[in-house]
Amino acid sequence: MDDDPSYRVLATPETGRLRLLDRETYEPVVTADTGHDAPVADLRPGYLVDADLDWSTSEPTVRSLSVRRPTLYVFADEIKPVFDVARETWNEARRAGDSMNGRVTRNTGNEVNGVLYVFAEDQTGGTFEAFRDGARPLEPLVNRVNDREGAAPREVFVLRPAAEQFVIITIALRKGGRFADTLRDTYDCPQPPEPLV
Secondary structure (H helix, E strand, O other), X not given: OOOOOEXXXXXXXXXXXXXXXXXXOOOEEEOOOOOOOOOHHHOOOOOEEEEEEEOOOOOOEEEEEEEEEOOEEEEEEEEOOOOHHHHHHHHHHHHHOXXXXXXXXXXXXXXXXXXXXXXXXXXXXXXXXXXXXXXXXXXXXXXXXHHHHOOOOXXXXXXXXXXXXXXXXXXXXXXXXHHHHHHHHHOOOOOOOOOOO
C-alpha cells in the first residue's frame, strides 16, 4: 500500500462517517457513513493511515487502509486548571503583541518531553473548532516536531481553557509517556482502546 495516499484521521463529524485530512492538499475529506471495505470504526483521531478511497460515488468509501503511525489527537474543551507553562507562554505572546507563541516543555529532570503552542481564540470559538475539524491543520506542527525528533507515534492535545481567550496545543513526544498520561489524567481524557495497533 506504499503507493496509496496518506491521510490523517481527524475527529469524526458524526457517527459512521470518517473525517480525513489529505496530507498533500491539506483538504479534509468526509467519507460516506456506510459501504467501507476496511474497519474504519477502529480508527482513532490522529492516526496516520495509508488509504485507498473509492470516489465512484458522491461520498467516498474506504476500500483498504493500513495504519502507518498510531499518533493520537485529543480535543478537550473548557479545561481547568490551565497549567503554568501554557499561561506563561500566552502572556509572553500578549506582551509581544503576537497571536501565537511556542516553546519546548521539560520534565522535572529538565529533559524535553514535548512542545507547546498557544493560539489566540476568537470570540466565537472558531480557532479550537478549526483545529478539531481540520480547517486549520495540526500537520505542520506535528511535522516540525517529527523533523527535529524523528517520526514516532505521539499524543497531541488541543485544549481550550474555560475562562481564557487562547487555545493550547501540546505535543507529547512519547505516546503513553508520563507527560501524556499526566495531561490525560488532569483533563479526564482516558486513552481509547486501539484494536488496530
